[in-house]
Amino acid sequence: MQAASGQGRHPHGETPDAQQEFRKLRGLPPGRERERLRGDLVGAWLPMAHRIASRFRDRGENMDDLRQVAAMGLVKAVDRYDPERGKAFETYAVPTVTGELKRHFRDHTWDVHVPRRVQDLRNRVRVARRELAQAEGGPQAPTCADIAAATGLSEQDVLLGMEALGSYSALSLDAQPAGTEGGMTLSERLGTWDSAxxxxxxxxxxxxxxxxxxxxxxxxxxxxxxxxxxxxxxxxxxxxxxxxxxxxxxxxxxxxxxxxxxxxx
The missing domain is CATH 1.10.10.10 (Winged helix-like DNA-binding domain superfamily/Winged helix DNA-binding domain)
Incomplete structure (x- = not known):
């Protein structure tokens, strides 16, 4: 097959141009031949999915887990792609795989349950704060008003997003508070119920x-x-x-x- 032989490569040099295979896949009935062709297409485009997963490697998740999530997104893209619509597969697959990775972070990696709207606010605030701090001549510590102006959000929504920044990960009760060494752990600082x-x-x-x-x-x-x-x-x-x-x-x-x-x- 063209995908398996490595010929007909996509201009980027990593993914094959497989419009013919996708048309054939759409026309095949369920069965062994269809599953084989489907597996070949997924394998041929897997490097692209792994490349997308690598963009999320600095978010605290295991890279193997991210690649698995990206592969799941790729399978969905292969199953749903319609070559007759005239759109290149990569144009369809990239947002599909990226969306699957973002959903993974949204639904499975938050230590504290946060509504989806607040998660979105958190992401917009985080990106805007980083860009403002890195901009030449910009504020080193952007204020709530600075972030609101840059994102078009209200200051109330900015504050909500900033509060959610601390909800993505949680500290163990056995950890020591930031800036302290050799002191009491968080669990030792918790109050107890006074029976009196x-x-x-x-x-x-x-x-x-x-x-x-x-x-x-x-x-x-x-x-x-x-x-x-x-x-x-x-x-x-x-x-x-x-x-x-x-x-x-x-x-x-x-x-x-x-x-x-x-x-x-």
Missing amino acids: LDIAVDREAVKPGLRKLAERERLILYLRFFRDLPQRSIAERLGISQMHVSRLLRQSCERLRADALQEAA
């Missing part, structure tokens, strides 16, 4: 009732619920029976509950 918050409202609610109790009842409540002493130890400390301590605790709690409900009403 669960009873803060209850404590405030019973304060007026506590003031109305006799000194002995307040002491019993303190020893039982703040010092966590058992009733037997409280009884020995006060010189009364354990049953008496139990009765005083029950009566004091009932009074506090009634006073709190009355205050709430």
Whole structure:
């Protein structure tokens, strides 16, 4: 076949001119011959797909993965291309493969889920900020207004895009914050839930009732619920029976509950 023999090369020297093969592919019914020709066309144009994938190599993805995604885009281009429309295959295939790679980055490489519109804003802001910073005589640190003027976006959309710049990748909780060495990791800087918050409202609610109790009842409540002493130890400390301590605790709690409900009403 012409594609397999290396003749009839495309003017760029890397991809074959295979209009005849594509016309033949369109006319073949499903079967072994069609699959063979389809595979030959994909293999012949694979260098072009790999070349497109290499444009995305600085975005943190494995190059083999990018080539695989580009190959998937190429297969879609081969299956969908219609040579009768008069457009060269490369003209059709390049945006198809590029679009497949961009979708891969948009849908699979963001650590934080971001709506598609915000992803697009992020890309426009990123490109504009880089171009402004590299332009001769331009600002080294473009402002929000500079980026808005260069992109035609509103300043609000620019701010949204700039916020999304930090959503593309995430730091491990075991990482140290930027600019620190030998310090605490991010996980060690995270706060924890204070269980005392669960009873803060209850404590405030019973304060007026506590003031109305006799000194002995307040002491019993303190020893039982703040010092966590058992009733037997409280009884020995006060010189009364354990049953008496139990009765005083029950009566004091009932009074506090009634006073709190009355205050709430």
